[in-house]
Amino acid sequence: MPKTIGIDLGTTNSCMAVLEGGEPTVIENAEGGRTTPSVVAFAASGERLVGTVAKRQAVTNPQNTIFSIKRFMGRKEAEVREEESIVPYKVVAGPNGDARVEAAGEQHSPPEISAMILQKLKSDAEAYLGETVDSAVITVPAYFNDDQRQATKDAGKIAGLDVKRIINEPTAASLAYGLDKEHDQTILVFDLGGGTFDVSVLEIGDGVFEVKSTAGDNHLGGDNFDKAIVDWLVADFKRDQGIDLAADPMALQRLYEAAEKAKIELSTTQETQINLPFITADASGPKHLDSRLTRAKLSELTSTLLDRVVAPVRQALDDAKDKGVKDIDHVVLVGGMTRMPAVQEKVKQLTGKEPHRGVNPDEVVAVGAAIQAGVLAGDVKDVLLLDVTPLTLGIETKGGVMTKLIERNTTIPTRKSEVFSTAEDNQPSVEIHVLQGEREMATYNKSLGKFQLTGIPPAPRGIPQVEVAFDIDANGILNVSAKDLGTGKEQKIEIKAGSGLSEEEIKRMVSDAESHADEDRKARELAEARNNGENAAYQAERQLADLGDQVDADSKTRIQDAIKEVRDVLTSEDPAEISAKTEALQSAFHAVSEAMYQRAQEQAATASSDGGAAGDGGGGESSEEDVVDAEVVDESKA
Amino acid sequence: MSDTEEIVEEPKPALADEPNDSDLAEVEEDLDELVKVGAQRDEYLALAQRTQADFENYRKRVARDAATAQERGVAKLARELLPALDNLDRALDSADKHDPLLEGVRLVRAELAAALGRVGIESFSPVGETFDPAEHEAIAQQPVEGAQSGSVAEVYQPGYRMNGTIIRPARVVVAQ
Numbered sequence: 110m111p112k113t114i115g116i117d118l119g120t121t122n123s124c125m126a127v128l129e130g131g132e133p134t135v136i137e138n139a140e141g142g143r144t145t146p147s148v149v150a151f152a153a154s155g156e157r158l159v160g161t162v163a164k165r166q167a168v169t170n171p172q173n174t175i176f177s178i179k180r181f182m183g184r185k186e187a188e189v190r191e192e193e194s195i196v197p198y199k200v201v202a203g204p205n206g207d208a209r210v211e212a213a214g215e216q217h218s219p220p221e222i223s224a225m226i227l228q229k230l231k232s233d234a235e236a237y238l239g240e241t242v243d244s245a246v247i248t249v250p251a252y253f254n255d256d257q258r259q260a261t262k263d264a265g266k267i268a269g270l271d272v273k274r275i276i277n278e279p280t281a282a283s284l285a286y287g288l289d290k291e292h293d294q295t296i297l298v299f300d301l302g303g304g305t306f307d308v309s310v311l312e313i314g315d316g317v318f319e320v321k322s323t324a325g326d327n328h329l330g331g332d333n334f335d336k337a338i339v340d341w342l343v344a345d346f347k348r349d350q351g352i353d354l355a356a357d358p359m360a361l362q363r364l365y366e367a368a369e370k371a372k373i374e375l376s377t378t379q380e381t382q383i384n385l386p387f388i389t390a391d392a393s394g395p396k397h398l399d400s401r402l403t404r405a406k407l408s409e410l411t412s413t414l415l416d417r418v419v420a421p422v423r424q425a426l427d428d429a430k431d432k433g434v435k436d437i438d439h440v441v442l443v444g445g446m447t448r449m450p451a452v453q454e455k456v457k458q459l460t461g462k463e464p465h466r467g468v469n470p471d472e473v474v475a476v477g478a479a480i481q482a483g484v485l486a487g488d489v490k491d492v493l494l495l496d497v498t499p500l501t502l503g504i505e506t507k508g509g510v511m512t513k514l515i516e517r518n519t520t521i522p523t524r525k526s527e528v529f530s531t532a533e534d535n536q537p538s539v540e541i542h543v544l545q546g547e548r549e550m551a552t553y554n555k556s557l558g559k560f561q562l563t564g565i566p567p568a569p570r571g572i573p574q575v576e577v578a579f580d581i582d583a584n585g586i587l588n589v590s591a592k593d594l595g596t597g598k599e600q601k602i603e604i605k606a607g608s609g610l611s612e613e614e615i616k617r618m619v620s621d622a623e624s625h626a627d628e629d630r631k632a633r634e635l636a637e638a639r640n641n642g643e644n645a646a647y648q649a650e651r652q653l654a655d656l657g658d659q660v661d662a663d664s665k666t667r668i669q670d671a672i673k674e675v676r677d678v679l680t681s682e683d684p685a686e687i688s689a690k691t692e693a694l695q696s697a698f699h700a701v702s703e704a705m706y707q708r709a710q711e712q713a714a715t716a717s718s719d720g721g722a723a724g725d726g727g728g729g730e731s732s733e734e735d736v737v738d739a740e741v742v743d744e745s746k747a
Numbered sequence: 748m749s750d751t752e753e754i755v756e757e758p759k760p761a762l763a764d765e766p767n768d769s770d771l772a773e774v775e776e777d778l779d780e781l782v783k784v785g786a787q788r789d790e791y792l793a794l795a796q797r798t799q800a801d802f803e804n805y806r807k808r809v810a811r812d813a814a815t816a817q818e819r820g821v822a823k824l825a826r827e828l829l830p831a832l833d834n835l836d837r838a839l840d841s842a843d844k845h846d847p848l849l850e851g852v853r854l855v856r857a858e859l860a861a862a863l864g865r866v867g868i869e870s871f872s873p874v875g876e877t878f879d880p881a882e883h884e885a886i887a888q889q890p891v892e893g894a895q896s897g898s899v900a901e902v903y904q905p906g907y908r909m910n911g912t913i914i915r916p917a918r919v920v921v922a923q
Binding site: 129130141150152153158162163165166167168169237238239240358359362386387390394395 | 798801802804805807808819834837838840841878880881883884885886887888897903904916918921
């Protein structure tokens with residue numbers, strides 16, 4: 110079935126996403142990148158290059174490398190003279206006065222260039238998804254007029270995409286945060302990208318977004334911030350070493366890379382080291398650049414840039430106020446630069462609101478577009494909204510431990526089964542105690558119900574196989590069944606949805622588990638150590654009885670002593686102590702087994718069948734299953 | 748179940764030969780219900796198919812991603828380490844050629860390159876080759892004597908590829 114994808118067709122970079130199973134996923138391009146440079150180049154060979162590859166050859170082919178085409182979309186040539194003077198490629202007026210790009214001896218309309226970018230995105234998306242992509246939702250800035258929107262739509266059409274809808278970038282960003290479900294709220298979207306800054310105020314009512322105001326700065330973005338850092342590094346180096354790094358293209362390239370890295374690092378740390386060894390050399394030898402940049406210094410270096418966001422935000426707020434908007438309820442951040450703490454601080458200062466977080470600001474617009482695409486394609490339907498189990502479900506096993514069958518946050522409907530066994534010899538029944546909660550020990554969790562599976566034929570412990578299955582249907586009704594795989598006997602219980610837990614109770618149970626994680630882990634370790642010890646003692650005893658005379662009296666006494674020591678220590682509160690004794694018993698048994706095998710080898714003809722049994726017993730716990738039912742102290746059989 | 752229905756239904760026509768209005772309305776209601784349920788069934792079937800298809804494709808992709816995940820992890824670490832290797836090269840280039848330390852450091856460098864080679868990462872330095880933006884990144888373009896226009900005149904930083912795919916393009920000067 111052909112897919113509809115969401116595309117953020119950006120000035121510097123583009124990004125695409127798709128809704129899968131109700132969840133938005135960013136689609137990687139053929140080069141493995143999550144965003145694609147919005148660059149198209151016409152190589153001398155006649156080849157057309159798009160994305161990273163086009164960017165890499167830009168300096169060799171500046172007149173035929175087209176970037177920032179978005180600035181010319183749907184514009185008359187006479188309106189964009191200023192932009193024309195900035196770009197190295199040629200912009201001319203088309204037959205109706207529209208701006209056209211002249212490259213490789215031909216005129217191209219901006220929609221044609223954009224279509225080349227969209228075509229690459231489309232084919233990369235198809236390769237990634239393994240499916241045809243035939244339609245898209247494409248985003249545009251809120252301030253785009255009808256001509257600019259139409260031009261964007263045309264670009265989609267040329268690229269072979271059915272443009273299901275053109276939506277505003279701030280609307281898409283709000284969708285990504287699920288704000289369409291709010292009523293009568295106002296949202297300020299702050300979008301500081303690679304090269305442009307936009308701020309928009311939206312009003313949402315009954316799922317419809319209305320743009321109340323927009324403002325911005327067409328030439329402010331992350332690139333300016335990088336340049337501010339590079340300028341500082343260059344000036345410092347010139348002062349200290351008397352060498353102008355700006356004159357060396359390779360040094361400059363390394364400086365830009367280091368500046369971007371430092372900028373990103375300072376989003377999470379207070380200071381960073383910029384190391385560029387062998388950045389240049391003079392007669393006296395190699396020169397190194399080694400600078401420390403603090404977050405405070407970065408704020409100082411970029412303060413004039415930071416100040417440039419103030420006026421547009423104020424203007425957008427004022428314009429919105431004129432249209433009856435009182436307060437801003439939500440703030441959404443878009444664009445990589447909004448990761449910078451100083452930028453976030455500025456936004457908070459200006460709006461008085463804590464911004465929404467969680468969605469990658471480079472991808473948030475594409476994600477929102479994908480959600481819109483999903484809605485239009487009919488992917489998002491109420492019937493598809495599957496629930497999850499709020500808490501873990503499981504049963505009580507030996508030692509009061511809760512054994513988890515269905516983890517919390519598992520999407521339902523779901524089914525899970527596991528095979529358990531008995532805890533003592535000739536145990537005629539098992540009790541299935543169904544539990545809900547995150548704690549390790551059964552007693553701290555909520556009991557949902559219990560039932561017995563009876564009629565298990567006499568057998569040594571650990572031999573019967575009881576399959577316990579948990580099945581939750583789409584309505585949240587839990588069916589627990591226990592089946593003796595030997596006899597086919599089955600018992601079940603049905604537990605109604607919800608079990609009356611409120612949102613708060615669920616939260617409390619989860620946080621309880623977190624705060625008690627340590628002691629719970631210890632309790633579980635103790636219970637497990639006891640189970641293991643008890644089991645090892647039981648197994649050893651059995652093996653000893655089975656082997657009879659094959660074990661000499663001395664060894665027998667040694668093992669019996671070791672068994673006694675394990676049993677004596679079972680009441681200890683220290684799992685390490687119990688484990689130590691358990692291991693001592695096991696190694697004592699290993700020694701006996703080894704000696705026995707040696708003897709068996711010597712008398713190769715005899716004792717072969719019994720040797721095999723001893724080998725099984727040596728592991729002690731190798732055949733052990735999780736064990737159902739309460740702990741039962743074994744009678745000594747020796 | 749159907750047996751009891753028949754017993755209940757059968758006497759009905761006997762009571763009234765002509766269907767009356769309320770019967771008609773009931774039949775119409777049933778028909779409406781049938782059409783509705785039929786449409787719903789189609790909708791659910793389409794939904795189930797779509798979901799199934801989504802899942803199949805998702806599973807295939809996850810399998811594919813898992814296969815490449817390790818390689819990506821290796822490439823990511825390598826990309827972080829390559830600048831240090833570049834700097835080691837710069838250090839070697841600017842060292843005093845008679846310094847006995849130089850030979851030792853050169854061996855360390857060779858050891859690093861060999862380690863990368865064992866995980867499938869190799870460097871390339873395309874001097875003299877035709878500039879290819881799929882593998883090279885142009886830092887500058889200059890007229891270079893004796894070099895053919897459009898060829899790589901100088902390599903500032905070697906490129907690296909891993910099992911055929913570029914993990915870092917070579918940074919080059921292109922002859923004008």
